[in-house]
Amino acid sequence: MRSGQSITAQLFFFALLLVLLAGAAGGAGFFGLMRTGAAIDAVTGVSTALTNINTATAAIQSLYASGRSEDAEAALAGIAAVERGTAGTPALAGVTSGLAEAVHGLSAGWRDIDAVSADIDRAFAALAAAAARLEARAVEDLGKSEDDLEEVNAALDGTRAIVSGLTDAELRLTRGRAAFEAYLRTGDFFQLTAGQNALSTAARLAEDTRVESEDPAFAEALKAISSLTGDLYQAVARKGDNSQTIDLAAEWSRLSPRLSTIDQRIDAVNTEARASADKAFNRAAGLSIRRDRAAAFGAAVRDFRTAAYELLLATEDYRLKPDAAHGTAIDAALDRVNGAISKLGADAAKEVAAPFADYGKAAAGLRRATEALEAARADATGLSAAAADGLRRTADGVAAAARADRDRVSLTVLAVIAGIVGVAVVVTLLLDRRIARPLRTLTTAMRALAQGDLDVAVPVRKGRDEIAAMGEALLVFQASGREREDLRRAAERDQAQREQRRAALETAIAAFDSAAAGVIATVEGLADQLGRGTADLSGAASHAAELAGRTSLAAGSAAESVRTMAAAATELARSQTVARDQADAAVSVAGAGAGHARTASGVIASLSETTARVGEVVDLIGSIAAQTNLLALNATIEAARAGEAGKGFAVVAGEVKSLANQTTRATDDIRALIDGIGNATRSAVELIRDIAASMADIDAAAGALSESVMGQGDATAEISGSAAMAASSTDDMAAGTLELAGAADRTRTVAGAVTTTAGTIHAEIVRMRGLIDSFAQDARAA
Template identity: 85%
Template sequence: MRTGQSITAQLFLFALLLVLLAGAAGGAGFFGLMRTGTAIDAVTGVSTALTNINTATAAIQSLYATGRPEDAEAALAGIAAVDEGTAGTPALAGVTAGLAEAVNALSASWRDIGAASGDIDRAFAALAAAAARLEARAVEDLGKSEADLEAVNIALEGTRATVSGLTDAELRLVRGRAAFEAYLRTGEFTQLTAGQNALSTAARLAEDTRVLNEDAAFAEELRAISTLTAGLYQTVARKSDNSQFIDLASEWPRLSPRLATVDQRIDAVNAKARKSVDKAFNRAAGLTIRRNRAAAFGAAVRNVRTAAYELLLATGDYRLRPDAAHGKAIDAALDQVNAAITALGPEAAKDVTSPFADYRKAVAGLRRSTEALDSARADATRLSAAAADALHQTADAVADDARTDRDRVSLAVLAVIAGIVGVAILVTALLNRRIARPLRALTQVMHALAHGDLGVTVPVHKARDEIAAMGEALLVFQDNGREREDLRRAAERDHALHEERRLALEAAIAAFDTAAAGVIATVDGLAGQLGRGTADLSGAAAHAAELAGRTSLAAGSAAESVRTMASAASELARSQSIARDQANAAVSVAGTGAGHARTASGVIAGLSESTARVGEVVDLIGSIAAQTNLLALNATIEAARAGEMGKGFAVVAGEVKSLANQTTRATDDIRQLIDGIGSATRSAVDLIRDIAASMAEIDAAAGALSDSVMGQGDATAEISGSAAMAAASTDDMAAGTRELAEAADHTRSVAGDVTATAGTIQTEIVRMRGLIESFSRDARAA
């Protein structure tokens, strides 16, 4: 950097270099944000694809379990979404297409299973109907056999009762014969009575047997036997007088053959009845066999129906859990049904063979469809896992790329931050050496000159810049101070001479008072008019003073606004410091990058403080320049009073005033440059904060920056309000200035009146001049 280059140019170059470095850091951060956004989009796409593939997998599992068309549609929609979201992904090439084919295969298998289930239901219904018909026939045969057997048993029981009754009657007849023969041999009355009772019982039994008989084949014989037996009893019965004595001996030749006849008739009936009983027994045996066959057939038919229901249950279990165990259960159930049908016999089996064959065929179709369903499910599961693995691999690749980009951007940002730190250190060193140090030296000289120490040594700045010009101005100011001191001493000497002359003139003045009494009276009247004009002029001056006071108040308000702006700027600096701290916390994952960012923030904060100190020095220089300007004005007035002797001093005072004005303009330029440096510093701080925010967004830790940014926005709003107040104060000052101008116009008008009065006074002064000349001559004579 050239020695003669101005501070403005140097500061401009420093600010430009900082802005370029900050722009580079911002560009690196923006590039990192763009790459991060691209990685986030890729990860979001992969995450959405994973969600869709998981949804499709869940729908496939539900489709396998239920076969609902909605699940198939949901699975195909999820697969289509994966295709759309991962278009161009090589790892998924062919996987989603195969997965869609597996879903279609699942749907087709379920349709086949539905068709096979329908065939099974229809075949089972036909099998059940055929078995029901066979069972109804078996029940009918069994009922008929049992009815016939019941009728045979009833007839057999009747025949048995007839034989039993006839046998009992025959036994009673035999006993009666024996009793009568015994009576005839012995004549015992008890034998006669026994014979009579036996024939009575035989007659009663014969009649009861006839009455109870239901077989028409025995009706006639039983009627005849009953009549003969009754006749025998009548022959031997007691007489009407209840006497038991009969002439049995005379009746016996006729009674005995009759008894023999009845016995023969009974034997004949019994023989016929025995034959009927044997025949009934044979028929009952045949009917029993027929009944047992019907019962066995019915049991076989029920076995078929039971086996068929067992087969249906086994088929249902296989539908729910189509594994090998349930498949074997179906085979066992089919064998049981087949065995039960075989047990029916060839003739009866014809009715159930065809529906059973249809059922077997339908079950085979169900098993084939179920195996196809399991195969499709296995393919779908395998392809779903392959798609998920491919998506996970894609996500890992995207994450690796994002980490690589983050590392690259972090290195770039760290390099830029290191450059900013280096430039900031260089700028701080140069500002301290070329601006701050010379300004501190000049400040010490200014304080010494302000306290009247005119012998202080003014440092010489070799560089041809604003500081050198300020040093030259201080030299001129020092010289002017020395000349002003000489003038002051000369004025003191002149004052002593004037005092001696005043004492000499007192005597002449006493005489002059008497002579000038008349003139004074006239002058007194005119002085009254002049006093009134002067009063108006004083009022105008008072108004001008009031306006000046209002202007001063406005200036104070503007200063207060400026102080408010400074406070807001401090608040903004604190907000920026908080933002830097939060940014450093957000980019803690960047390791040493965060430390460099904090170092850069500290250096730039130091630069900001150095700039603030330079501003204070510039304000002091401006104040000294204003005082110098005021002193130059006073020197000009004193030179005017000194007459010819003060002309040289007036020239020097003019030069000092010119240098003071140049110094004021230079301080204004330096103030603008310092403000530019402060703005560039704030921009650098903002850019560093943006860099920190970019690194925080890369590492997902920038959530806390919003509060700091809001604080900065509030501080900026406060600065804007203060600026508005300063503008309002400036407007008040302008209005006061206009009113002051109006007061000045009024003052000029009053001054015109005073001028007119002064003309009158001038006439009297002519008269007064003669008196004064006379007074002078008297004074000189004295």
């Protein structure tokens, strides 16, 4: 390589040498890549087979957990892929032997479990349906028993109401008979009244019993008793003028048998009602037993249903976790269901026996199918693990062979690379001496010229190559740079002089603008204050004028009204004096009458209270007698229910009833006397109270009248004086408001003139600001 050659020729020679060296390195690398590719293919095949066996293992696990046909197909596909991938490797022949049969065993186990699960579902549905039917039957029996029992109790209550009502009516008839007989013996009018009241009460009780009874068996008898009692009462009742309808002494022989007939009818109905009550009571006892049996049967059905659901839950738990503990739980649940069936009774047990037996068979089949599935899973898991271990061992062997080939190829490539590096070092040294070093010198000179150093020494190389031409061109650039530097310095001096003049002008303009703006702002603020003050003054003057006008009108009207009121008040004062004298006299008379009325009212009220307390005592005795009679009647009913054992108790109850009847008759006689005294006393009390109330009203009205007259007299005098003063004041106020209105009009006129002047000042200020801004812009532009 000669020194006079161009740089291009030198670079071509060096490049050709490097290409030859690179070809040698490439041949060595290609040989190594071929060996490495073969090793990679072997490792890839084994890795793919290992991936497929892992996929098949995952599909087997999923098949065991879910039993889906998709998982079985995926497992078989993975096994087939492993067999295809290892067909060319004798060491891996038969690695998946038996694994496909294990997968088929898992699928068959799940089919058996699905079939048994369907049998379990059908058997449980039959058990649940049978339990629902039994529970519905129990609810129906219980409801019917309770309805029948409620109906019987209602009938029993109705019968008791009939007996109670008729017994009370019979008691009133007995009192009436005794009162009439006493009247016939003594001629006592109070006895006649007591008898009539007793018959009235008996007729009302008989009619109420007929109306309230809902038992059709007693309807006709109750209607007859009510009719007879009502007719008898009408026969002895008084007219509207309190005169007697018939002569009781003459008609008693005809009326007495009618009383006896009614008593007999009542006794017959009571006897029939007691017999009906006994039958209803016996039926109620039977219905209570039937209801208790229905309730017990319902509880047994609910226990059976609960046990059946517990059996289903135990079966589901075994499906999720098929271990010995959950299998024992199924056996325990079956025993509980069997125990619940034994409590249902023979008929109900027959109804659920068949579905329960079917469930037991299906549960046993589930356990057998689950055990077979577990065995198939164990086989599949073991075979897949063995296949994976074989593939991993093969992969390890292939990887070791690949590493050995890689080491041999690496040594060859390293030797070639060492030769290339040696040649490259020689080429680099030659390039540095012939090309790089001169270029670095030129680069340093160029960088100095670029930074403005025009005095740098430019190296010039002798010869005809490109580096010598670059040195000569750089000398030309150095001369041009020196000329440009001289021109730049002259331009900078001119620009500095212009900037100094512009800065002085800007300072003068800014000072003038600031001073003018301050003056204008001050004048403008004063003008705005003047405008706002005149506007407020004008508004206040207008408002004052308006108020003065309205006040003047109101003052004139008020003065006229006050003068009229003063005249009327003077006339009213003269009338008040006469009315006050008459009111004082009325107050004196009313006060005396009210005092006498209050004294009489107190005496009569004391007598009325004493009579009322005696009546309360008599009522208490009568109430005790009536309650005793009712208790005796109930005791008679209970004694009749007791049969022979209650005969002695019935005799005692009859004596108590007789004593209660005598007490009732005695209290009725006393009550009649007290009622007569009470009626007269109440009439007197009411009369005295009316008189006292009237006198009190008169007294209060007279006092109020007197006070009102006195108050009106004083108020009238005050009104008269105040009205005169108000009339004078309103006249003065009207005159003052007229003067205020005139002053307000004058103020509004002055405020308008000031507002006009302020507007003119503001317009001139705006014009002055525009002139100043225009001057400043022109000065800056110049």
